[in-house]
Amino acid sequence: MESMFAEMPLALFTTFSSIGAGSFVxxxxxxxxxxxxxxxxxxxDRLSIIPFLVACVGFACAFFHLATPLNAFGVFSGVGSSPLSNEIVAGVVFMVxxxxxxxxxxxGKLSGGLRRVLLVVCAVLAVVFSLFMGAAYMMFTIPSWNTWATPAQxxxxxxxxxxxxxxxxVAASDVRDAVLASGAKRALLALGGAGALLAVAALAVFLTSANALPSVWADTSALVPSVLPYAVAAAVLLVLGAMLLAGVLAKKPAVLLSGAGVASVAVGILVARLAFYAVQISAGI
Incomplete structure (x- = not known):
């Protein structure tokens, strides 16, 4: 369980970076x-500065995981062979x-055609980056993490x-009425609902797979149940977040409702990430 909070910088990195990247989708x-x-x-267009800054906060958190921050540049030497290097490169390309x-x-230099092209590029790169963030943890030496459920989360x-x-x-902006009167409202609800379903299902599969590992790896009968309260709390917060999104898009949201929605999703992701790091069952144990 000590590994759960020891990995807080990475938990914050994956939380803020995933939210920032997903915003471009x-x-x-x-x-x-x-x-x-x-x-x-x-x-x-101008609203994009907020998710970009959120992603920047995520990358800043990652540096606190390094004993020597300047060593971060060495990660590029493993591109193509190292999942971690691939993750960082995918993240840098997305951020650029x-x-x-x-x-x-x-x-104010975006035209209709250029706007669409850049948004598609950013959205595709955001999806790739999020998948690589998960794939970076898929390694044979930690069998509990080596599952498709890791990038799916x-x-x-x-x-x-x-x-x-x-x-x-959008709900707090000048374009609220125009956006919510269109198919964009359904698109946001579909993305939020699909995201919550995928995250919760993948988290459940991840814990079930880890719990089924042979006891030669570790005492999984004690480890997985010990993080179950965190996983349940994360799942509840994520589902609640999807429900609050529907409320935010249904009417002019109060500050409290909007804040509760963002907090529910952000804390839910963070708690799920901490539960993930706690289930670090390695071949060396």
Whole structure:
């Protein structure tokens, strides 16, 4: 259980980075479904600075995991052979694309065609990045993590977290009525619901698989049940977050409702990540 809180910097990295990355998937869904005029689209563009900054916070948290931050540059030497290197490269590529989009958005330089192309690129890179965040933990030396459920969790977190953050931003913006009167509302609800379902299901599969490991790895009969309360709490918070997203998009949200929605999703993801790190059953045990 000590490993759970020892990995707090990485837990925060994967929490904030997944929400920030997933927001660009949600922004793309809104932009394509809402069919806003140039003025409305420009207002939506400017909202992208918030999820970009959230992703930046995630990357900043990752540096606290390093004893020597300058060693971070050495991770690029393992591209193609190291899952960790692949994750960082995927993250950097996504952040560069997102930075270009945000810079052009704030400068008011995005046209209809360029906006759509950049949003599609950012959305695809966000999905790739979220999957690589999970794949970085798939290693034979830690059989409890070496399952498809690991990257599936991260994709679920990204979809739900992104839908919630963008939903709150849109609901509080000048383009709220135009967006929510279109198919964009259904798109955000679909992303949030799919994300919550995928995250909770993958978390359940992950714990079930870990609990079924042979006792030669570790005393799984005691380890997995010990983190079960955290996993249940995370699942409840994630489902609650999806329900609060529906409330945020149903009417003009109060600050309390919006804050509760974002907090429920963010804390749910963080608790799920801590539960994940606690189930670190390695071949060396």
């Amino acid at each position: 949600a922004l793309a869904a809104v932009a394509f479904a809402a069919k806003l005029d140039d003025t409305g689209a420009a207002k939506l 694309a997102a930075a270009v989009y945000v810079a052009l958005a704030l400068a 991260m994709l679920g977190f990204a979809l739900l977290g992104g839908a919630m953050l963008v939903g709150v931003l």
